[in-house]
Amino acid sequence: QVQLVESGGGLVQTGGSLRLSCTASGMPFSIYTMGWFRQVPGKEREFAAAISPSGLNTYYSDSMKGRFTISRDNDKNTVYLEINNLKPEDTARYYCAVGYGGWTEKRTAEYHSWGQGTQVTVSS
Helix, strand or coil, X not given: CCEEEEECCXXXXXXXXXXXXXXXXXXXXXXXXXXXXXXXXXXXXXXXXXXXXXXXXXXXXXXXXXXXXXXXXXXXXXXEEEECCCCHHHCEEEEEEEECCCCCXXXXXXXXXXXXXXXXXXXX
C-alpha cells in the first residue's frame, strides 16, 4: 500500500529555515501530483503547495507564496518543502499527500494517502 513518511521538522527560531522531506513507497511516484498541507490543532488542514508529476509546475497558497518552495526528486520518490524566514504563525504539523487532481488543486478532499506529518515549531 501507499506509504508517505515526512521528516525534517523541528524547533527553530524566527527567521530560520527548514527543509521538510516526504518519501513515498508503494506507488508510481512520478505520475502523481504531490501536495503539502499544514494543520494547527483545532483548525482545518490548510493547503500550502503542490507540484506536478514532472516537477516543472508548482502552485502555492497565496499566504505562503514567496517563503515556501516545493520541489521533488522522482529518482528518490521524495517531495520537499523548503520554508524560509520562518514565523511563529508557521508553527503547525506539516503533511504531504498524493494528489488525484491537477497540480493547481488545493482542496484537501482531492488528496489521499496522507503521511503522519512532521511538527514544525517556530519560537519567537
